[in-house]
Structure formats: C-alpha cells, structure tokens
Amino acid sequence: GNSVTQMEGPVTLSEEAFLTINCTYTATGYPSLFWYVQYPGEGLQLLLKATKADDKGSNKGFEATYRKETTSFHLEKGSVQVSDSAVYFCALSDRGGYQKVTFGTGTKLQVIP
C-alpha cells in the first residue's frame, strides 16, 4: 500500500534560517504529491502540490520538487519567518478516480525570533 515517511520533529529554527523537511514515499504508479500545513487551532491547508515527475510546486516561498528516482518530495524555504510556525504534512494521492490521500505523521516547525 501507499505510505509517506517524513522527518520527525519538532524542528526549531531561528528566523531567516533555511528550512528543509524531508519526505519520501512508497506508492504504486504515479501519485500526486502534496504538502499541507496546519497552523495552531486551524484546519489543514494545501501549501503546494506536484502531479508528475520533476514538477516543482511552490507557494509562499516554500517549494518542493517531485523526484521519482529517489521517491522524494522534500520541502524547502530559503528564509523562515515566525509566522511559518506550524505542523507540516507530506501527503500523496493516487491518480485517477476515487482519490484517497495518505499522510505522513507531520513535522512540527517552531521558528524563534
């Protein structure tokens, strides 16, 4: 079955530091890949997505590249802000009908001033 493995947190960074959150996946076929973010007290929000190999998803300064050869989708941001503090989830869904999103366990990011 499908699975997603992401680095355990919490990750604590100083403001303006570089962020990498690693994510690898196992899936049959060619899944779509996502990063979701969950801010404190709020619901899940889609941060970015990529639907085929070598696609780069980007949003709000975050980016991730769909690497089929390494089955990875690492999240990066060049300069984090305090407002980026949240839990980040890597996820995938099968292509075609009846999508079912498989999530990783989440990585909590804390950015300190």
Add this chain to the structure above:
Amino acid sequence: DAGVTQSPTHLIKTRGQQVTLRCSPKSGHDTVSWYQQALGQGPQFIFQYYEEEERQRGNFPDRFSGHQFPNYSSELNVNALLLGDSALYLCASSAGTGGYNEQFFGPGTRLTVL
C-alpha cells in the same frame, strides 16, 4: 464562499455511545472524504462519498459508517464508541474524485470519548 463547514466543533461522549458528525462541502464540490486525526498523528482516511455512495474505504471497522445527501452534505456515524476513537475528525471536499482534484479541509470536529 463559506468553505467546508463541520458540526459540532467539539463533542464529548462515553464508551458504547453512538455519535453523528456532519459536514457541508465547499460550494461546487460533490465529493466528501472523512479522515481521523489522532493527537500528534497525520490524518487517516476513513472513506469517501460521491453520488451518495461510498466509493472507497480505508482500514476502519464497520462501526464507522456514513451517508451523503442529495445536496452533497455528509454524515459520519460511529457506533459503540471506544476510548481510541477520541480524535479530530476532518471532512474534506473536492470537485470530483480524480487524484488531481484538490481537497479542501474543514476545521474538524474534536471527539472525546470518556
């Protein structure tokens, strides 16, 4: 656009009871999926409804059942509650069931089983 709405926000039940959670999808969406998010974990897929039928199901027992109405809203029912059912229950809606179709999540219903 109200987005995905869920009710109630919080719920406290005791073991053995039954519970019904409700979800209204985002305007224009016809597909509803339900997820269970235990504390400190990622959401786990329960099932998905499209055209008033359960289309796909995750690894959850039959105590978890659902329904979709003609207006696309949905209910999640859990019978014979266990302590382990305590979690945040998330509803997500999308336009269609394709893997490319973005799912929008509601704020969730926090269920506590005592």
